[in-house]
Amino acid sequence: MFLVDALPEGDRASLAGPEGHHAADVQRLRVGEQVLLSDGRGATALATVTGVGRSMLELRLDERRYQPPRTPRLVVAQGICKSDRAELAVQAMTEVGVDEVVPWAATRSVVRWRGERGDKAWRRWGVIAREAAKQSRRAWLPTVAPPVTGAELAARLARAGGGLVLHEEATEPLSTARLPDGGELLLVVGPEGGISPPELNQLTSVGARPVRLGETVLRTSTAGVAALAVLNARLGRW
Numbered sequence: 001m002f003l004v005d006a007l008p009e010g011d012r013a014s015l016a017g018p019e020g021h022h023a024a025d026v027q028r029l030r031v032g033e034q035v036l037l038s039d040g041r042g043a044t045a046l047a048t049v050t051g052v053g054r055s056m057l058e059l060r061l062d063e064r065r066y067q068p069p070r071t072p073r074l075v076v077a078q079g080i081c082k083s084d085r086a087e088l089a090v091q092a093m094t095e096v097g098v099d100e101v102v103p104w105a106a107t108r109s110v111v112r113w114r115g116e117r118g119d120k121a122w123r124r125w126g127v128i129a130r131e132a133a134k135q136s137r138r139a140w141l142p143t144v145a146p147p148v149t150g151a152e153l154a155a156r157l158a159r160a161g162g163g164l165v166l167h168e169e170a171t172e173p174l175s176t177a178r179l180p181d182g183g184e185l186l187l188v189v190g191p192e193g194g195i196s197p198p199e200l201n202q203l204t205s206v207g208a209r210p211v212r213l214g215e216t217v218l219r220t221s222t223a224g225v226a227a228l229a230v231l232n233a234r235l236g237r238w
Contacts (some may be wrong), residue, residue, distance in 0.1 A: 001036045003130070003136045007043050013059045022054040029057060040133070040141035042067045043044075057237055067139040072161055072185040073099045074231060076224045077153055079106040080113060081189030083121065085221035089189075090125050092225040094132035094142050097232055101129065102156070103147040110191030122147060150199055153188070154206050160186040163208030166227060167195060168217045170210035174230050177211045185231070189224040 002019045015023055015037070023029050029203070032051050035057070038044045040102050051058030078089055080103050090101055105113065105121060113121050126144045133141050157163040159184025164174065167190075179185060188195070188203060195203075202211065213226055232238040 001038055001044075001134045003040055003134060003141075006039050007037060007045050007056050007064070008075065011043045011058065013037070013047065013058055013061060013063045015059060016056040023057050024052055024055055027125050034062075036061065036137060037061075038137075038139055040068065040139075042139050044139050045089070052218055060104045065139075069140065070099075070235075071182045072180050072235075074228060075100040075102060075160070075181070075184055075186045076228070077102040077148070077156075077186060077188045078224060079104050079189055079195075079220055080109040080111050080147065081191045081220050082111055083124075085192070086111075086121075086125070086217065087128050089224055090128045090144070091132045092222075093228055094129045094138070095136045096225055097138075097229045098142050098224075099140070100143045100145060101125065102153070104153055104188070104191075105147055105149055106191045107150070107196045107199055109191040110193070150202055154202050157186055157188075157203060157208050158206040159237070160184040161205070162186070163206070164188065164227075165195065165200065165203050165210045166190070166223050167200060167210040167212065170212040172209065172211050173204040174211040174213055174227055175234070177209060179231070179234065187224065187227055187231075189220060189227070192220055 029049050033049050035047050045061045046063040047059040047061045049057050050060050076098050129142050129144055161180035163186045174184040
């Protein structure tokens with residue numbers, strides 16, 4: 001899939017810039033092959049290559065589709081963790097349908113995003129989400145919000161349609177937890193060291209409910225992915 005700022009009104013289009021370079025020079029697409037275009041906001045088009053130039057394609061748009069935004073909107077507050085695990089989490093959560101990822105500077109986060117290094121890590125999450133969305137052919141690009149503190153996360157949970165916190169000591173299974181009909185469903189995933197008791201109290205004080213996936217404890221890089229899979233099944237998306 002290739003991303004464009006907007007799909008053209010007519011049935012002809014040119015794919016240039018970085019996307020055109022990747023299509024023409026890296027993937028070496030040829031006349032007659034089909035590609036999928038998306039604006040990342042629900043609109044997609046199946047197109048046929050009619051011409052190939054230097055770092056660009058000429059296309060004929062054959063079929064258009066629009067996927068409305070799904071509700072509830074699935075948002076994951078991911079505890080900031082080591083880069084390899086964080087990048088794996090963002091990539092996999094994007095592939096299974098997360099709508100927004102919120103980096104959370106938890107108390108037990110080993111990694112701290114400060115200054116230019118923090119900005120670089122945050123931008124990296126955005127790049128990973130974009131590339132994973134293209135690979136999985138998503139009509140909607142997920143967003144990566146600016147990092148939040150515990151207080152900021154609690155404030156967002158208070159405004160959400162529903163809030164869930166993955167916690168190893170929870171007794172309520174995610175498979176039976178009540179889900180909101182609409183709005184935002186905000187799922188909280190802790191970092192490598194887990195969620196501290198004061199943080200858990202802060203999150204539950206604004207209405208978030210602790211839930212668990214099963215008897216085992218998952219890594220921070222896989223917990224959000226597994227939880228999203230459960231939610232997709234319960235919401236009828238899978």
